[in-house]
Amino acid sequence: MPMRGLATLLVCDASNVTGIVDRLEPGAWCAASPTPSDRRVKNVVATDEGRETIRRVRAEMQATHTALDALGEEERTALYGLLELLRDGLRPGA
Template sequence: MSATTSPTPTKLQLMELLAAIGTAQWRDFAAAAAHHGLTSTQAKVLAQLNGPLPMRALATLLVCDASNVTGIIDRLEARSLVRREPDPSDRRVKNVVATDEGRDVIRRVREEMQATSGALDTLDADESATLHELLARLRPGMEKSA
């Protein structure tokens, strides 16, 4: 143990700290999205669209009902941030694709998360690596049970 190590925190303390940071990052994201006239949900969807994605896949990613996605994509499409394209191999599915404008907007939203970005700048390379390592170990266990 290094000289600066704190006493072992309780699990509850860690959970609260994680929650606080998660909330702060989410607010940072929502604020950046709002700055471009997007709700956080719309921005989140846009962030998933690296390639064409069927509506169903989107619903699975968002862990929500498929009918919900219809409305969200409707509103994004009305702003030309996204397009619905017919799937060539299955006429039931519609692939959602981000337009150039959509890609541009979500790129800017990411760049404008200054609170999160600034906070991470206070870590040096070593600390970043350590944090990344610990969080990467936490991730799989947290994503399991739904």
């Protein structure tokens, strides 16, 4: 997919996608290469490593959702309150 198309999909500026891809390429999660018909346009492709990482993250997210579904309403409310406290403590300057 061209970087500009990826920016549209992610609802962000194309320069943000360039920065993201620049950080993902060294980890071998994606590869960007010029389009043969227009070398100014770069296509981004997920590598096998990138697709495996996506699969693992999705599986972990699903496991987390499943675990949270086991909590009752009161337990979820208490957990979210505690997570808010932790998030506040993680903010810069907190």
